[in-house]
Amino acid sequence: MDFSFRRRPLGTLYLKYTLMFGLIALAMFGGYVVTGHTLIWNTDALNQHLPLMAKYREIVLNWLHHPFSSHQAWSWQMGIGTDTFQVYSYYTIGDVFAYLALLFPAAKITLAYQVIIVLRMYCVGLAFIYFAQHFDFSDRVILAGTAVYMVNSYLLYVAVAQPMFTTTFMLFPLLVIQVERVLKGGSAWPLTGAFLWMLVANYYLAFVVGVGTIIYLVLRVATHYRRALNYGKTLLKLVFATVTSILLAAVLLVPELLAVQNSTRAGAEFANGLKTYPLYYYLFLPKQLINGGDTTFMFWSALGLAAIVFLAIVYVYTRPRQYPLLAISLALSLVMLLIPACGAFFNGMMSASNRWTLLIYLPLAMTVCVLLQNVPTLDQRTLRIMILATGGYLLVLLATYFFQNDDDLFVPVIFLLVSLMIISRAIGHPGPGSERWLLGVILANVCFNALYAALPYNGGFANDMLTRGQYQAITSQRYGGLNQGLAQKSFYRVNTISNNDIINSLKMYNDLTSGLNAVKSYYSLQNKYVGAFSRSLGNVQYQSNIPLNQLDDRTVLNNFLGVKYLFVQSNGDNATKIPAGYTLDKTTTPIINYDQGQPSNAKTAADLTTIQTSRYTTKNAFPLLYWQDTAISQATYRKLSATQKERALASGVVVAGNQVVIKGLKKANLAGEVKKLTATLISNRLTPVKASQLVQTDPDETYRLTFPDLTKKAVAKATKGSELHVDVSSIKFTPFSMKEELAYEAAHDQYMLTNPGSTYNAKFARYQNWRKLVLKGAPDKSFTITLTSSKGEETITQPKQSILSFFKLVTDGSLNLGYFGGQLPQSVGVTFSKLGTYRLKYTVEAEKLGKQYDQQVKTIQSHALKDLTFKTNQVSGTITTNRTGILTSSIPYSSGWTATVNGKAVKLLRTNQAFVGLRLPAGHHRVVLRYHVPGLTLGAKVSLVGLGWTLMAALATLVFKRRRAK
Structure with a gap:
């Protein structure tokens, strides 16, 4: 089995694929349509992908209309403020499909988002067909492999949950093809283009796919090109492609890498501390191979392919010398799936997330192609091995079924047995008949898997999709409509109460649609200083992706971050946990649910509990920027408890670094707080x-x-x-230990037997408790x-x-x-x-x-920066002070901020652990803060060098080809 770059007619093949995709798409997405759902997931799509696409579309259109105007690099509406380039570069800038949203009007952005999802999947199949046609496979074999490659648990999930991951299924086959081109002595330019796409698409995915490409290169050379390769020339081409693509992509890579280094993800525990996976992981991993409708991944070990893939793997291992690359790569993948450190390595040295498994669907689909191409020539020995292996595999599945009653495997097992039966009948009967039958079985199998994942009746992933019109309803009723009419005359932020769902049963993290400045935010890259600030104050709601959350309903923390309004749902959790100083400002029309939550002794309507959304407001919100002349030394601050640190925010300012900057300031009085x-x-x-x-x-x-x-x-x-x-x-x-816990569970069960005549089945109870603990990972x-x-x-x-x-x-x-x-x-x-x-x-x-x-707050408010003016990437104001002090803020600190006072550049300080500040002498001052994306200028310069290098290299290549042609 070898690559061939010989041209073959592909028009008919692509037409057949398009028809096949129509069938698969109907199964994959039609279920959502029929049941009134959309392709918008209620978590990342709702909070990030869709609203960010809409915002980025506005930015691009504005740039097209005003190409020489400055563009927003800092947003006040992404949490308490963040670098927009950092956010968009991770999700949107390098996503070529996101730009298709420009073809749709703003009112149709949800339609655009869903159309693009379907188009991505179509392109996944195109990528595999382009890859597989480099082998001597028939059209039916290629279509069968394409169906297997396209429809798996991983893609059924990420296509609608994490659409950017779909791109990797296009990239990896293209990278393999271009690596093969170079190994065969061909041009390095196509590989350079593929590398460039990989790098700009997403740096995290580039790492995963890049490492996968290196592994492929090493294995391919070792198994095929070891003796025939011109190592020097090939290495030169690979280096050229790598260096050129990195130089060209530097304008994105440099700022992104700086953002990662300064994010909350830096310093995460490797593999979450795991040396091995829990027992249930190893027990259920075998069934993951063909459990195609399963989207509840164990450590992202998704798999879930058409059942015939098991037979294809067995076939490859009956001939490992004939297919060494497939045999080695699949064996290596299995070993990697068993070790948490492997998942952590591919996941940026963080958690043991096996998202890298996106790389193994290509060899798995190729095993199916290899099997189908050779079915008529199989011998009886191979068939016996397949039958025995299938029998052993079914015993394993049966054992796991008795341990965890998983009916989802019923249909995949039927497809496995039907495939084996067709293969056994096809032996010794050359011709296209077996290909047709097996292609039909594969299509039926993948369509069932896709449809099963898309239907909500099994309580699965489809229930997490928004219903039609729900996104629009959410954007207009995010705060029960109480955000309407709130004027942003002065800067303020808004918040909600902990675990208090205004819109029921949805994960509402980001607010990119109301126009208000919400505290809560949910992005992959978050400011590390804000994260450290949150953790030092003991915020139990802290997550690396959501560093502040709802501030645990703390009064001082809400005030410090300028939260003027709180929105609360009366029938939600913690509805009465209102911070101090927040008073009822407005409510929605009360609703009475007579069937739930009502007192049993109600006599009149006044006795009934109503449901409504409420808006609370306070006069104690701190200004965005304000002057303080009382300071807290770092030595004192470190000795404070989490609560004392929070309370101290109103008493004085803490400045990071050299303590000379607080010299001359009054010492903050923290007594009695x-x-x-x-x-x-x-x-x-x-x-x-x-x-x-x-x-x-x-x-x-x-x-x-x-x-x-x-x-x-x-x-x-x-x-x-x-x-x-x-x-x-x-x-x-x-x-x-498991033994100890079982003993305590048994003792508790016996203790609960209080009625006369009660008996205890110790043996059965022990099994039940053991099974429960294993499934929980205990x-x-x-x-x-x-x-x-x-x-x-x-x-x-x-x-x-x-x-x-x-x-x-x-x-x-x-x-x-x-x-x-x-x-x-x-x-x-x-x-x-x-x-x-x-x-x-x-x-x-x-x-x-x-x-x-209250007096401290009034003092802070009287020291606010006056005439606050916001421009693109800039905030300014004036202040008059009678003595030296520190101008502090609740603007997240970043090296991208610069400051001038009365037109002169001044050193920026990091105050209160995480926020922008600067030292001000006595007098009248005009303060201007400007933001630029850290590393963007350097990255742009490197990319310009890369562009010059690329043009020179292209010219040299053209001249060389012409001379060679003569």
Whole structure:
């Protein structure tokens, strides 16, 4: 089996493919249409892909109309502010398909988004056909391989959830073809073009596909070209293609790499700390091969191909010497699937995400082509091996079925057996008949898989798609319509309450449609300083992709970030957990649900509970930029608890780096702002518990955290009007071994038998508990600690290692139990989610928010930068000070910011850990902050050099070809 660059007529083949794609597309996308769904996923597509495409379309059109005007490099509406190039370069700029949105009017952007999804999939098939036609395969064989390549669990998911990943299925075949061209002595220019597309599409995907291409190159040379290759000339061509494409792509790569280095993703734990995968992963990995409708991936190990792929793999391994590249690559892939470190390596040295499996669908589809081409020539020995291997595989599937009743495998197994039957009948009967039958079976198999994934009746992925018109409804009712009429006369931000869903059952992270400046944001690259700020204040809602979230409903943190309005849904979680100083401003028309949530003793309509969205407002929001003359040294700041650090935001400013800049400033007075309370943890068994050595052996055991100090009138009075925080400075959790946990579960089951005559089936219960623990991945380090007060509940959670991108090591955190205008509660409820040993160190603190705080806020507001003016990538204003101080802000710090005071450049400071600031002497000042994309100028210069180099190389190539032709 060898590549051939001999031309062959392809028009008929592409026509056949187009007809076949129509059938596959009907199965893949038709289910969504029939059931009233769209191709818009309710998570990343809703929050990122679709609104970013719409925004980027506006930017491109504006650039086309005004090519010489400055364009927005900084956005105030992406969270608390971020570099737009950083966001768009990851998702949109290098995506060639995104530019097709320019062909649609703005009102049809949702249609454009969905049409582009379908077009991407069409191009995936085209890429495989272009690849496979370089081999001596018949049209039917190529079409069968194309169907297998296009329809798999990975693509069924990413086509609508992560559309940019679809591009890799086009790129990898093209890269392999162009590498082959170079290995055969051909031109390096096509490879240069493929590399360039790979690099500009997305740097993360470029890494995955680039490494895959290198692996292919090494294996191909080792198995085929080892003795025949002109190594020097070939290496020169490969270096030329690599260097040229990197130079040309530098304008995107340099800023992107700088953004990664300064993002919250930097320093993530390798492989989430996993040395091996949980037991269930190894148990269920075999069934993933043909479980085509499954989109619930284990560590992104998707697979899910047409069932015939199993027989094709067996066939290849009956002839490993004939197909060494396929045999080695598939064996290597299997080994890599078993080791978390491999997934972490391909995932940028972070979580053990096996997204790299996008590389193995090409060899898997090729095994099917090889099998179909050779079915008539199979011998009885090979057939016997296939039958025995199928029998063994079915036994494995049967075992996993009894362990986890997965009916999804029923139809794939039928297709596997039907394929084996057709192959057995075709042996010794040359001709196109077997190809036709097998192509038909493959098409039926992939169409079933696609349709099964697209129908919502099995409770699967289709239920996560938005329904028709829902995106438009969300954009207009994101805040229940209460955002309408809010004037942005002065700068402010908005927020919602923790876990309080205004739009029910949707993950609402970003707000790119209301025109308001929302605090919450969800992007792959987030400012590392903002992340560090959030973590140092103990924000338990912190995620690397969502560093601030809803600020845990903290009063000072909301005020500091300029949150003027809060939106709350009355029937959502934590609806009464309103920060201090926020008063009801407006509500929607009340709705009464007579069938749910009503008191049983209601007599009149006034007794019924209504449902409505409310808007709260405050007069305590900090200005965007303000002057402070009180400072906190870094030595003092480091000694503060998380709550004290938050409260200190109103008392003074902390400046990173050389402490000379705060010389001459007054020392901030932090006394009396936070009061520590004694606390006692008591089990529902009515016994005190040591938090430093809490052993949870009963899954139903609960606790109360009591505050004896609050029984004293003086303390209760002094802490009135406070926010109650539980600052956990250290958490260590050690799960029980499987054996220990089973014993404790059994003891609990027996303890619950309180009625006379009750018996306990220990053997069956042990199996049930063991099975439950295995399916959960136990023993693992995840846990959740929940504290409940009258205002709502708050949790601190250690995610499972299988959470991948949202995994974080949780060692501390501060839980805000709410603001209490009156007396603080004398106790709160505590529950632990997992059996094991907890070692906790914590303090309970009352954050006083009274007259002292109000006066500090008024002082800050009086020191605001006046005449605040916003221009593209610029904010400016004036201020008059009577002494030296620090102008600080809630603008996220970045090396892209520069500052001038009265026209002279000044050094930028990082204040309060994460925000832009500068030192100001006494006097009247005009301050101007300007933003430029870090690394963009350098990247553009490198790309210009690359462009010059490319033109010279192209000219030299042209001259050389003409001389050679003579």
